[in-house]
Amino acid sequence: MVTYKNGVKVGPTGRPLKDFPVPAPLTSHGPARIISMSNQKGGVGKTTTSINLAAALAEYGRKVLAVDFDPQGALSAGLAIQTHDVPTIYDLMRGSVKDTKSAIQHSKVPNLDVIPANIDLSAAEVHLINEVAREQILAGVLRQVKNDYDVIFIDCQPSLGLLTVNALTAAHGVIIPLATEFFALRGVALLIETIDKVKERLNPAIELDAIIPTMYDPRTLHSQEVMERVVETFGDKVTDTVIGRTVKFPDASVAGVPITEFAPDHASAKAYRQLARELIERGVVA
Numbered sequence: 001m002v003t004y005k006n007g008v009k010v011g012p013t014g015r016p017l018k019d020f021p022v023p024a025p026l027t028s029h030g031p032a033r034i035i036s037m038s039n040q041k042g043g044v045g046k047t048t049t050s051i052n053l054a055a056a057l058a059e060y061g062r063k064v065l066a067v068d069f070d071p072q073g074a075l076s077a078g079l080a081i082q083t084h085d086v087p088t089i090y091d092l093m094r095g096s097v098k099d100t101k102s103a104i105q106h107s108k109v110p111n112l113d114v115i116p117a118n119i120d121l122s123a124a125e126v127h128l129i130n131e132v133a134r135e136q137i138l139a140g141v142l143r144q145v146k147n148d149y150d151v152i153f154i155d156c157q158p159s160l161g162l163l164t165v166n167a168l169t170a171a172h173g174v175i176i177p178l179a180t181e182f183f184a185l186r187g188v189a190l191l192i193e194t195i196d197k198v199k200e201r202l203n204p205a206i207e208l209d210a211i212i213p214t215m216y217d218p219r220t221l222h223s224q225e226v227m228e229r230v231v232e233t234f235g236d237k238v239t240d241t242v243i244g245r246t247v248k249f250p251d252a253s254v255a256g257v258p259i260t261e262f263a264p265d266h267a268s269a270k271a272y273r274q275l276a277r278e279l280i281e282r283g284v285v286a
């Protein structure tokens with residue numbers, strides 16, 4: 001994914017390639033920066049990025065909590081986490097389980113914990129509609145544990161409904177994965193509008209942390225064209241690190257481990273490690 005422009009090595013974003021240093025280990029942990037992984041378009045790499053970025057940061061010694069906030073439970077499945085007969089994010093949201101810690105499970109990756117979800121969460125949009133301060137419920141749930149982690153990722157479902165608004169209200173930052181394919185930008189304006197509304201009405205501190213291009217295929221002119229448009233639209237918010245398209249991801253999901261463990265030397269494992277280093281360098285995470 002490297003080309004040369006006027007003798008300078010450039011990456012897929014068209015910007016000069018940088019080297020992101022291996023971060024120094026942290027000497028103390030928390031409080032966490034809470035990051036909502038959001039895009040109402042389905043299948044753009046939200047869950048894959050939540051899992052693998054979380055795992056890469058955990059490898060660098062960061063204490064990470066990944067919250068499965070999608071009734072499909074893909075994040076839980078991708079990390080081989082139990083979702084039945086255990087407390088889930090839905091139990092915490094509706095208050096039938098009060099202690100957030102009791103719903104936390106350790107993944108097989110050291111430093112990476114998970115709060116699971118299952119299909120019960122699909123009832124949340126309906127059940128929570130009459131709650132007082134219904135948009136702030138997740139923020140309250142995470143407040144209990146935020147001092148125990150350096151970063152908390154919320155893996156949103158593909159919708160802009162009440163659950164996503166809860167995620168945006170609980171978050172310090174938003175990361176938007178964008179698949180570099182046709183229609184990638186369609187709908188992003190609506191997402192940005194939603195973030196702006198949440199900022200105005202519920203969470204003045206929220207920031208757009210990064211746009212991460214995913215499923216990039218350097219062999220197609222099309223991927224390159226979409227990439228140009230994305231960089232034109234979002235400038236520096238677009239990370240230098242771009243996640244290429246590869247079948248390794250579905251394979252890793254089936255195995256229930258992050259790509260960083262499934263195929264540690266594969267280009268995409270390296271890409272997620274680089275993304276972790278870039279986000280630390282950018283100050284998005286500690």
Ligand SMILES: Nc1ncnc2c1ncn2[C@@H]1O[C@H](COP(=O)(O)OP(=O)(O)OP(=O)(O)O)[C@@H](O)[C@H]1O
Nearest residue numbers: 042043044045046047048158215244245246249250
């Ligand atoms: N870089 C990639 N290259 C190829 N396939 C990928 C890549 N990233 C993710 N995938 C695959 O694409 C599918 C969708 O990815 P993922 O589940 O991460 O998207 P999502 O945005 O979370 O989807 P949803 O909106 O349904 O929650 C999965 O089968 C995943 O394994």
Ligand SMILES: [Mg+2]
Nearest residue numbers: 046047070074
């Ligand atoms: Mg998903």
